[in-house]
Amino acid sequence: MSSTFNFKASAVRTIESPSQKGVTTYFVYLNFRDLPSNLPMEVNPRQPKMTTAVAKSLINAVKSPDTDFDINNRGIVIVAKQFKFTPNQNLVSLDLGDDPQNYGILDGGHTYKAIIDNRDQIHSGLDKFVKLEIIVGEQLTVSRIADARNTSAQVSDIALFELDDKFDLIKDSLSNEQYASEIAYKDNENKRIPIAELIRLMFTFNIKRFPDDSTAPVSAYSGKQAVFKDYQKEFGTDNNIYEKLAPFLPDLVDLYELIQKELPNKYQEYKNSEGKNAAFGRIRGVEGSGSYYTDFTEQSINYNISTGFLMPIFGAFRALLRESDGKISWEFDPKDVWKIAGTRLVQNTFDTDTNPQQVGKSKTLWQANYRIVDSVRKDLLLDKLLNERN
Incomplete structure (x- = not known):
């Protein structure tokens, strides 16, 4: 039958x-x-x-x-x-x-x-x-x-790009982190964190390819294959940006999870300033009223937030990286700048759209968020110069 x-x-x-x-x-x-x-x-x-x-x-x-x-x-x-x-x-x-x-x-x-x-x-x-x-x-x-x-x-994307022997810089950078043993570097490893997620964080801060607000690493959200290709392309070059970014991975993880944890409060602040109720858990792309955990260190959070909302905010802090004499450094601590600009970034993101897929792919939003962080950077730099003169 x-x-x-x-x-x-x-x-x-x-x-x-x-x-x-x-x-x-x-x-x-x-x-x-x-x-x-x-x-x-x-x-x-x-x-x-x-x-x-x-x-x-x-x-x-x-x-x-x-x-x-x-x-x-x-x-x-x-x-x-x-x-x-x-x-x-x-x-x-x-x-x-x-x-x-x-x-x-x-x-x-x-x-x-x-x-x-x-x-x-x-x-x-x-x-x-x-x-x-x-x-x-x-x-x-x-x-x-x-x-x-x-x-x-x-055959996963990682295997196709033959990157299995090119992860040492990541392993070295994260060797002392609590989640180091939970990273899956190969196909079918029974571990919690795919290596792709860490490469994506570095790609978002690739100041060699995305040096200013004229471009934006939108592929960090929308194009997994483009992220791997960029990682592969840099190997064998004299100026491999990922070798320079790898030591910053612990910072990038901390920043990403800070945004993941505090975004709901920033959203509340933004709505309160307009005299409106937040109702954050009702937003499309946000799951609330449950027990969730941050992506890497598994800290307890109340909301599961779409990466479409997180990535354009996270990527804005690329504006704080500077390269001098072949070395990269933070011009200002991104956590301090998040305290200053977080509410503005969240407002700009959710005013753009409440569809996480549209938000994550919006080059205009990525660029606008970058300019917010860059503006704070310039203000802090001016304050620093004035204090040095005094």
Whole structure:
């Protein structure tokens, strides 16, 4: 007896294969909540292992308040016997036949399991989507597709860039930090912090590539691949910016988590100044009323805040780095400047948009926040010069 699954779709596109007649691929975007919970996975011989670093990263992405999962994730590949779409009802009917060795989830099993097991933890007012790539055709060689898809899936961006031997500068910088042993430097390490997160922090402060307010490291939020490419490109050069930035990683982690912890209070200050109630936990991209932890040192916080809000604020403090005689230093302590400019930065960020995805990708916002910090830097520099004269 055939196994048919019916579910709502947000968007459907159809493409017929130019190389093999009779093979059609349907790209379907659907809400996490509409994804059927019992799709067969026997067609994929590599069953999901949810304890690896990659799997944990997927779980975090599912539970995160960020709403761009369907853009950043490769999605789920399904081989089906028949596909039917009823446009006026936005209803997909998926026939997976009665042979689980030939029909079902072919690739993306980790993504599927991460969503099914964790979607109940997503805020009820938050909509997140996943892409299904559904292949239908009588002459499909399922084993060939499975091998090709899963082989490529095993290779992470880090492995593709062959960076495994280029992390010593990071290891040395963080050797005395409490979270040093929890950093995953290789694929499938069962550790809490992917190395990608630390490279992203350094990329955001790459003053060689982003020296002023004319440019902005927006890719730190929106382009993971661009971050890795930049890291790789610097190796073998005489002026490797990441060698200079690596000693500042503990500072960057501290600053990022300071913003993560205090942003809700700064938001409260900003709203109070306007005579309004804060209601911070109701903002799209913010999860509240729970127990959460900072990303690196696992300090307790009350809100889980989208990186779309955090990164344009964090990146503004790039304005405080200066390079002289080939060495980088802080012109002023970023924590002191956060005390002065934090409320303005938060106001500027949330006045721009309350959609974290739009905020994180807004070059204009990144530039405006940079100018706020740079303005404070100039004021402090003037005060310093006046005090020295007196």
